[in-house]
Amino acid sequence: MNRYKILSLIRFILGFTFLCLYGLIFVGVIQLTPLAKIQFIPAIFNLKNAVLLSFFIVFGHLILTVVFGRIYCSFLCPFGFLQDLIVLWRRNFSYRKVSWFLTIFLAFVFVISIFYSTFLFGFLDPYSLYGKFWSLIIKPAFLIVNNGLHFLLPFIQNLRIYELSLWLIFVFLLYFSFIFSFSFFLGRFFCNFLCPVSAVLRVFSLKTIVRLSIDNTKCIRCMKCEKECPALCIDLKNQYIDFSRCLLCLRCFNCPTHAIDFRTSLKTKNSKKEFFNLSKGFILFLLARNKLFAFNDYRKLRRLPSPPGSISLEHLKKNCVSCLLCVSHCPSKVLKPSFDEYGIDGIFMPVMNYPKSFCIYECNVCGSVCPTGAIKPISIEEKSKIQIGRVKLVKEKCIVYRDKVDCGACSEVCPTKAVFMVEYEGRLFAPETETNYCVGCGACENVCPALPEKAIYVEGHKIHNKAIIRKEKKSTEKLEDFPF
Amino acid sequence: MNRREFFRRSFKYLLGAASGFLLKDFNILFSKEVEDKPFDLVAIRNGEVEIMFDEAITYLGGINRFVRKDSNVLIKPNIGFALPPERGATTNPALVAHIAKRCFEAGAKKVYIFDNSVEFGDLCYRNSRIEEAAKRVGATLVPGGSTKYFQNVKIPKAKSLKEAMVHEVFLEADVLINVPILKTHSSTRATIGLKNNMGVVWDRYFWHRNDLHQCIADFSVFRKPELTVVDAYRVLTRNGPRGVSMEDVSVMKTMILSPDPVAADAAGARILGFNPEEIGYIRIASREKQLGEYDLSKLNIKRIAL
Secondary structure: OOOHHHHHHHHHHHHHHHHHHHHHHHHHHOOHHHHHHHHHHHHHHHOOOOOHHHHHHHHHHHHHHHHHHHHOHHHHHHHHHHHHHHHOOOOOOOOOOOHHHHHHHHHHHHHHHOOOOOOOHHHHHHHHHHHHHHHHHHHHHEEEEHHHOOOOOOOOOOOOOOOOHHHHHHHHHHHHHHHHHHHHOOOHHHHHOOHHHHHHHHHHOOOEEEEEEEEOOOOOOOOOHHHHOOOEEEEEOOOOHHHHHHOOOOOHOOOOOOOOOEEEEOOOOOOHHHHHHHHHHHHHHHHHHHHHHHOOOOOOOOOOOOOOOOOHHHHHHHHHOOOOOOHHHOOOEEEEEOOOOOOHHHHOOOOEOOOOOOOOOOOHHHHHHOOOOOOOOOHHHHHOEEEEEEEEEEHHHHHHHHHOOOOOHHHHOOOOOOEEEEEEEEOEEEEEEEHHHHOOHHHHHHHHHOOOOOOOOEEEEEEEEEEOOOOOOOOOOOOOOOOO | HHHHHHHHHHHHHHHHHHHHHHHHHHHHHHHHHHHOOOOOEEEEEEOHHHHHHHHHHHOOOOHHOOOOOOEEEEEEEEEOOOOOHHHOOOOOOHHHHHHHHHHHHOHHHOEEEEOOEEEEHHHHHHHOOOHHHHHHHEEEEEOOOHHHHHEEEEOOOOOOOOOOEEEEHHHHOOOEEEOOOEEEEOOOEEEOOOHHHHHHHOOOHHHOOOOOOHHHHHHHHHOOEEHHHHHEEEOOOOOOOOOOOOHHEEEEEEEEEOOHHHHHHHHHHHHHHOOOOHHHHHHHHHHHHHOOOOOOHOOOEEEEEE
């Protein structure tokens, strides 16, 4: 074992560990969701929302990049490592120049997504893509198999499953197979050509201090390194490594003469001019952006609420990178990834799936796992004062009003008694609503037994409202003697 | 501590222990007196659940009257909501555990605990702390979240609920001990024992669609519980059956035991301040189904205040 092998091995083990770790965190096997906050894009969003800790995380990422190059891409990013696994046996790549135009374009996509709409991050953020990979493919597959098997095997229990739009899975699978099939020709295709984090880090690793370079005297021009490099950044003909694009996978350490090694250097190519010319164009794009994304309201159907703590639909769309951590961790599985519920620019973001399930009044898991602050971490007391939607009762469909028999299922489950029962026609109890108390949890809609349509439903708010807490005096009934 | 004090203290402890023995003997004497003629209903108050249960069950002839050796017992608490026991929406876990313990002592082979909750079953089992209580005494908590556990059965002499999907543990148990908690209810006014049986079927909302009172009464004759233990330690006197906050809970420290499910419900309804006759399912179960007697003045009742 020489130094080169040990370093590659360490990198591989680290990468694999993070790959598994994040996978297990996404599906909820390991309860370490705060770890999601050290990923680059969640940290950036936390920085935007002025979370102190994220300042150090982002700063740390940048320092690491400036000193050692793209450590993040090397093993911290699980999606990058996943591609490494896909191309593990491919050894016939070749050098390819990636223009700075693309990089600057992606860097602007990065900035726009952070401040205006996270729509593109749904497809371009490596962290959330990895989350979607687990929550849209692996976990549902596991749950379906488990729930199928539980009919045959007595010791397997039925597990709750969140609803998924088949179109959504189709779109995602199409995109996923697109990325990975291109990987066979262009190495880590996503990292090289699509990833905005990669673009930002490329800018920061322009002047990296410790960098890989080729020793002219040792190199025997065997082309092994160029063929193996999945970042396509080794130009052996010109004896040049574009280290700003190096993903530090260390496959070039396989060099038979060890001509490639870390060396400190301060020489770089200058591309400042290009950078500023491009900037002008993108400022125009920025101004035009508001017109481009103005199609939120095309849906005429009832509006499903966004999860409590997300403040408003706008806040959600500006901060959610759709990693689906909340969907996977939701105990009642009321959250599902949206397809068109929020409009096209809200694709993949969590939406309350009424009437399939309902939000548990005493639960605040989604906010506590959210790594970007799109769903704020709120206490249960704070949550009880948030109204995400408002109850609507349709008396013509209600069993009590229509069939003249007692029912009251809605009021039974209402945690705030925003739905309460009043005497009706002398002998019956019929539901009435007091919307100020309603938090919009959807329990009433979930249980309403009326057929063919539910008689009670929750209409979501675009901007969350305040719910009033019902104040009643302490019940002091005492039993002095048996009343019989 | 010097020697003299040591002796003095030891003597005190001994005295205490001896008086304990005395008390125990006294109890035996006491229960012998009533064993001759079991009561129809026992109501007890002002005690902790374990003490109240042990005291009350002696007046019904002891737990051995209900639980035979090597029988399978199903304890059916109300675990409808994923709330802590302090909120008064679910049966006291201490009581459930204690009954399970007494069943084992009476020679039960297995003790099952089951409820098909309104909210998510696994969360209800955990939050109500009945999961923990069952584990402590070695009772089996039966899951209910899948149709594979449920069998379709016909309900005899039914008006509304002619058939239902019923959990297999309910069908197979030799002894059924119904342990409801006393609560007000938004549409049926009170939920006690008969309504608690709703938690063994798969589709509770069929009942809601097809005259709730009639369905509860229809199902009550399908399987009559051997014993009904109404937990009225914490009582939701308003906003039932879920309750809005701790403010809705009154601590009444009461318990009602009866082999007659209708009588137990009638007594519970009285505690909540209702006339049992006003509650639809109690009236139908008693007068049309002849399941039991709700007129408490006709019954032989033992009232105990500790």
